[in-house]
Amino acid sequence: MSFTRRTYPEVLDHVLTSVTAGVAAESHPFPPSDDGAPYRHSLLQPPVAEVVSVYGSRGGESHLFRQGKDYALADDGQTLEWLDEAELPDPGTLLRVNYYPESAQPVLTDIRTGSVVRTLCETAALEIARLHAQLEAVYQAGFIDTASGSALDKVVALLGIERVRAGRATGEVELTRSAASRGAIHIPAGTRILTADGNVEYETTAAVTLADGQRTLRVAARDLEPNDPLAADALTVLPVPIAGIAGVTNPAPTTLATREESDRELRQRAKSFLHGSERATLGALGEALARQGITADVVEDTDKPGYVTITPHAEQLTPEQRQRLLTAIHEVRPAGVKVELLGVQVPRKVNLSLLLTTTRDLPEEDLRGAHQAVRTRIEEYFARLPAKAAGSVNQLVNRIMTVSGVGDVRLLAATWTVDGSEESVLDLEAGELAIAGFPTALGELAIADPNLATAVDAVIVYAADPPAVAAVEGALGDFLTTINDASAAGESPTVSYADLLAALGAAPLEATFVFAQPGGLTRELSEAGDAYELTAFERLSLRGVTIREEGG
Numbered sequence: 118m119s120f121t122r123r124t125y126p127e128v129l130d131h132v133l134t135s136v137t138a139g140v141a142a143e144s145h146p147f148p149p150s151d152d153g154a155p156y157r158h159s160l161l162q163p164p165v166a167e168v169v170s171v172y173g174s175r176g177g178e179s180h181l182f183r184q185g186k187d188y189a190l191a192d193d194g195q196t197l198e199w200l201d202e203a204e205l206p207d208p209g210t211l212l213r214v215n216y217y218p219e220s221a222q223p224v225l226t227d228i229r230t231g232s233v234v235r236t237l238c239e240t241a242a243l244e245i246a247r248l249h250a251q252l253e254a255v256y257q258a259g260f261i262d263t264a265s266g267s268a269l270d271k272v273v274a275l276l277g278i279e280r281v282r283a284g285r286a287t288g289e290v291e292l293t294r295s296a297a298s299r300g301a302i303h304i305p306a307g308t309r310i311l312t313a314d315g316n317v318e319y320e321t322t323a324a325v326t327l328a329d330g331q332r333t334l335r336v337a338a339r340d341l342e343p344n345d346p347l348a349a350d351a352l353t354v355l356p357v358p359i360a361g362i363a364g365v366t367n368p369a370p371t372t373l374a375t376r377e378e379s380d381r382e383l384r385q386r387a388k389s390f391l392h393g394s395e396r397a398t399l400g401a402l403g404e405a406l407a408r409q410g411i412t413a414d415v416v417e418d419t420d421k422p423g424y425v426t427i428t429p430h431a432e433q434l435t436p437e438q439r440q441r442l443l444t445a446i447h448e449v450r451p452a453g454v455k456v457e458l459l460g461v462q463v464p465r466k467v468n469l470s471l472l473l474t475t476t477r478d479l480p481e482e483d484l485r486g487a488h489q490a491v492r493t494r495i496e497e498y499f500a501r502l503p504a505k506a507a508g509s510v511n512q513l514v515n516r517i518m519t520v521s522g523v524g525d526v527r528l529l530a531a532t533w534t535v536d537g538s539e540e541s542v543l544d545l546e547a548g549e550l551a552i553a554g555f556p557t558a559l560g561e562l563a564i565a566d567p568n569l570a571t572a573v574d575a576v577i578v579y580a581a582d583p584p585a586v587a588a589v590e591g592a593l594g595d596f597l598t599t600i601n602d603a604s605a606a607g608e609s610p611t612v613s614y615a616d617l618l619a620a621l622g623a624a625p626l627e628a629t630f631v632f633a634q635p636g637g638l639t640r641e642l643s644e645a646g647d648a649y650e651l652t653a654f655e656r657l658s659l660r661g662v663t664i665r666e667e668g669g
Contacts, residue, residue: 122253124179125246127172127213132238132245134169134215138223142213145197147173147206156199157191162218164194169215171197173206180206194219261387265380273387281378286340288371290321290352294332295497296490296520298361302327306385309408310338310365311354315438317344319352319371322382327361338367339374346371356410358500363493402427402456405445409438412504412556414462428459430504430556465533466560467508467542467552469495470652471517473566474525484569487522488635492562494520499559508550508557510543529652533560564636565655567605571634572660573597575617578627583664589621590662596620597657604651612657614647626667632657 123131135141145158168190171182182188187203190196197214199205206212228235257263264272270280290310294302306324311317319338327334338352352367378386402425406413414428429442443458450456473491475484494516502508510528517526531543531550542551575593577583596617603610617630630642632649640649651657 120256121174122179122249125242127179128246129242130170130215132242133228136225137228138221139217141215145212147210147212158197160195160197164219165190165216166219167217171212171214173212174210175206261384269380269383273383276387278387280383281339283375283377285374286344286346286371287374288338288367289335290338290365290367291333291335292362293364294327295361295363300329302361309356310352311356312351313353356408401449405449409442409445423454425454425456426459429461430464431461432463434461462556464556464558467557468532468560470530470563472527472529472654473564475566475568476522476524477568479522483522485635487520488564490520491517492636495562496559504556505554507553510548562636562638563652564634565652567654567656569635570656570658571632573657574631574661576629576663577625578665578667580626580667583666584623586662586664592620592622594659597659601656604655607653609651609653611648611650614642614645
């Protein structure tokens with residue numbers, strides 16, 4: 118139902134026309150047909166002696182159209198015609214025409230200003246116009262865009278939303294763009310941000326856009342519950358990832374707000390809620406889980422109508438996390454449907470080995486930054502990969518190639534461990550990672566780059582008379598050169614703990630060797646049986662040797 122307010126002049130014209138035996142507020146749709154201009158309306162009581170006025174809607178408001186400029190009565194005494202260059206009514210609205218038929222025989226004729234008839238008509242018209250104004254206020258109070266104050270509180274209450282009162286913790290969160298992302302990134306109002314443990318949840322209070330080329334953006338955020346303020350860098354988790362956003366944090370501590378939520382903020386929050394308010398569906402259940410940072414199998418049992426099982430994909434669920442999931446599920450659960458939260462299904466870890474070709478003349482610091490950006494791209498890919506979907510080699514490679522400084526990349530291996538044995542999931546012929554049917558997560562990521570070596574650090578303890586550092590460095594350096602030659606030939610040599618001890622010559626009492634890849638992966642060799650397998654073309658570089666005497 119729609120409502121159009123009638124102003125005092127319009128109501129008065131209707132009343133005066135009616136009491137003097139005219140036709141008042143005869144309604145006609147505009148446009149009258151689909152034939153296009155010129156528009157014509159056939160009046161219902163011809164022949165017409167005089168058209169008093171024509172009212173309609175223009176720009177959403179009551180409007181008096183001008184006789185002789187907007188419209189005219191045709192010579193047939195029946196047709197109302199719209200003229201060229203007229204101010205036309207809003208399409209899809211009604212016109213209200215006041216006119217006198219030639220057959221009219223009024224009893225009351227004195228409607229001049231100050232006459233008894235006109236005074237009584239003006240009094241009635243004023244009260245009717247006031248009633249129209251009140252009805253308009255009531256009508257507008259039923260919509261989010263036009264309601265205000267307590268009326269707006271009642272409208273949003275239908276959505277289960279309440280105005281945030283003073284005393285709730287607020288602050289600013291800073292969103293950071295991914296290094297290689299391009300274009301504008303829209304962050305809607307109501308975007309949720311969590312603490313690392315998931316116990317506190319904030320939401321942004323305004324819709325903002327990270328412009329193309331802009332690296333960071335700050336937006337106000339508010340606690341959803343009456344918790345104590347948070348320290349700086351406490352809000353770090355986006356439960357629903359945003360494409361192109363690498364991270365989020367609150368640069369400064371949050372504080373208690375001294376004012377309540379304004380009408381504008383409440384409207385925006387309610388609209389954001391409506392935008393993503395799917396409920397009572399399997400999709401809504403999945404979305405509720407995603408808001409908690411969890412993927413899951415949501416299965417409707419065809420043999421048991423009204424029964425749904427949910428199996429979260431996670432290493433484990435703490436009692437607090439499980440309770441939060443149950444609460445989120447209950448909020449969107451279809452009425453009459455039983456939802457059972459089962460035990461967790463641990464994702465399989467997918468281990469990747471890459472050969473990266475970077476720009477030769479880049480400084481080492483930039484090369485290390487490129488390696489870290491590659492790791493971030495791959496982590497984002499697996500985080501956004503639909504549960505139990507196969508992985509795309511092309512999509513993975515394309516993400517890596519967007520990193521500045523990367524000239525080429527080759528996926529050497531992709532494996533996971535099943536029942537204690539390592540299996541390959543790399544299907545280059547199909548161009549995919551054969552991981553469909555299982556929840557997955559990124560495991561170890563080994564990145565080989567001829568331009569940036571894997572650093573090797575050694576800490577060696579001798580019982581007595583330790584050799585000179587230079588001698589140890591020379592022995593280890595010669596051994597690593599041999600390994601590098603094999604790797605450069607396309608092999609994947611393995612460096613064992615025993616091989617390293619043998620390269621030292623003098624047997625140490627204790628030794629620890631740490632291999633640190635530029636991308637962040639580290640491996641420690643400190644006892645028999647430990648080994649480090651190189652990726653083909655990976656290069657090792659001795660970074661430092663520390664020698665100690667027992668007890669030193």
